[in-house]
Amino acid sequence: MFGASGRHRMNDEILRNMIGQFLAQADSEAVFTWQGGEPTLMGLGFFRRAVELQKRFGRGLTVGNAFQTNGLLLDSRWTDFFREYRFLVGLSIDGPSHVHDRYRRDSGGQGTFSRVADSAGLLLDSGVDVNALAVVNDYSAQFPEEIYGFFKDMGLVHMQFTPCVEILAGSEDVPAPFSVGPEDYGRFLCVLFDLWLEDFRNGLPTTSIRLFESLLFAFAGMEPPQCTLARTCGDYVVVEHNGEVYSCDFFVTPRWRLGNLMTGDLSGMFNSPLQREFGERKAALPSPCRECPWLPYCRGGCPKDRIRLEGNERIDHLCEGTRMFLDHAGAKMEKLVRESLQRRQGEDAGVRQSRQVPAGHAHTHLHPPAGMTTSAGEGPGRKPGRNDPCPCGSGLKYKKCCGR
Ligand code: SF4
Ligand code: SF4
Secondary structure, three states, rough: OOOOOOOOOOOOOHHHHHHHHHHHHHEEEEEEEEEOOOHHHOOOHHHHHHHHHHHHHHOOEEEEEEEEOOOOOOOOOHHHHHHOOOOOOEEEOOOHHHHHHEEEOOOOOOOOOHHHHHHHHHHHHHOEEEEEEEEEEEHHHHHHHHHHHHHHOOOOEEEEEEEEOOOOOOOOOOOOOOOOOEEEEEEHHHHHHHHHHHEOOOEEEOOHHHHHHHHHHHHOOOOOHHHHHOOOOOOOOEOOOOOEEEEOOOOOOOHEEOOOOOOOEEEEEHHOHHHHHHHHHHHOOOOHHHHHOOOOHHHOOHHHEEEEEEEEEEEOOOHHHHHHHHHHHHHHHHHHHHHHHHHHHHHHHHHHHHHOOHHHHHHHOOOOOOOOOOOOOOOOOOOOOOOOOOOOOOOOOOHOOOOO
């Protein structure tokens, strides 16, 4: 979109305008997600300035920052900064060295695993909140046990797995060879789910896998935090270095350009007919999805991945894998939600009797709000507030848990 050459850096005027406009339209809380390219290339001074501007324009709002990095430039100055301002850091790490280095190499062709692993250690030792961001590609999909065990051993217990679905250059619907195949993806998720479930203790998860936790929201009748599982898109926008605003980072194209924040109003772009149209595209489903029993949970997948031609409709490349996984895990997810609801009702009764919550019972798993159903016919509904108890049952606030 911006060409392969040249450096694309956001200048101070655009940074100030972006933060000012975004915070001006926020209600009580606002979250900035910084991603590149590689955001550390902007230097620490840029982010110190961003925090300074957030304080200036914050009006008492709660402001959160998430930061996605390959970890190669991190040092103690960065980790001190992240800890001080409570940045949530997403570290791109695909698994152990043979998995990570398969595709993540530096400009000299060397694998980057050892440097990224050092950064993971530095972040964890410094007390920074870290998510492992792992891509599931044609190779890594073969190693779910090894990858899960590796992250656990590293102390990276918050994990996010993103399927790699890329189209071969010059084609409309042929997946690139490094993309994960649907069956491999389905098998990967099934194994991962069983490992996650085996690690539950006293009804509580001991590791966090974003997709599974998001799905639990959907099974509990709530709006899942992961956009790919939501009925529509359009909950966030992307601001590029030059102030250009787009509907989604996967759709930085002229078709979905909302405007430029140096000449337009960001709030107006959020609420524009074009952004609504973008959001509703996800809900315009191909016929296999409309007849699918898993629709209330899958929602047809991310529109970017709808590349497989069936008749004259395009369906999610990963569809078969998603079906395989939900056939495997759906009933167990429903059971988790049901058990949590029963536990909560028991606790509520206990609270009414004793008027005091015993310390050992303060954390329960999965808290779907009373009155919500888990039936497949009901679509996910209310989105939890950031200060609400997290529906995954961790006992933490939503913003500290699945809403991170
Ligand atoms: S297009 Fe995909 S990534 Fe973008 S908002 Fe929609 S579901 Fe999310
Ligand atoms: S599993 Fe397949 S058919 Fe069912 S909703 Fe998802 S993409 Fe559509």
